[in-house]
Amino acid sequence: MEQREYGYARVSTKEQHEDRQISALLKEGIQKENIFIDKQSGKDFERPKYKKLLRRLKKGDVVFISSIDRLGRNYAEIMDQWRIMTREKQADVVVLDMPLLDTRQKGDDLTGIFIADLVLQILSYVAQKERENIRARQAEGIAAAKARGVKFGRQKMEVPSNFREVAALWRNGGIPLREALEKLEIGRTYFFKKIKEFQI
Incomplete structure (x- = not known):
């Protein structure tokens, strides 16, 4: 069976351009019609072009990716998809910017798959530790800020001192709503919330 070479590229939004990834894949000799491009987040693998590529893959085919983060952001899922493909x-x-992530045979005792799997395991561990460190630093920062008296979340809005007076004036038809809001310097939603709360 003839071996086919495919390329996979991904950008997170439709505004981003995949030109650099496409250029790198074309330099590897991959035909443009064999390059699959998704324009969406890498948080999971529910991507139409990636699924199409997976359906087309046969034994002996090769998938080229410019960088491992183009495959996805979640390393546990990346490893799962890597297992499915390999x-x-x-x-x-073949991950172009990381030569060790190349599962093709190397010509020595260790196969490309073994080396690539090992590298992926290390990358996964490092990524997981970094996520844990970030969460720990965030928690420490929040605790330190709270100790200094910093308040988190939306600050409670003070009711204007003249609210009842202006609201009553509006209720009795003395002024239009727009003027009442301008006098109180508050929004429409907050105004009616307080009207209901104060039963004006």
């Missing part, structure tokens, strides 16, 4: 589909994966 084990279940028996295809090879």
Whole structure:
């Protein structure tokens, strides 16, 4: 069966451009019609073009990706998809900016798959530790700020001292709503919330 080479590219939004990724894939000799492009977040693998690529993959095919983060952001899911491509589909994966992530045979005792799997495991561990460190630093920062008396969340809005007077004037038809809001310097939603609360 003929081996086919595919490319996969992803950008997070439709405003971003995938030109640099496409250029890198074309330099590898991949035909433009064999490059699959998704324009959405990498938080999961519910992506139409990626799914289409996966359906097309056959044993011996090769998938080229410019960078591992183009495949996804969640390393646990990346490893799962890596396993599907390399084990279940028996295809090879090549990450262009990281030569060790190349599952093609290397010509020595250790296969490309073993080396790539090992590198992925290390990357996954490092990424997980970094996420944990970020959460720990955030928690420490919040605790320190609270100790200094910093308040979190939306600050409670003070009711204007002349609210009842202006609201009563509006209720009795003395002034239009727009003028009442301007006098009180508050929004329409807050105004009616307080009208109901104070039963004016």
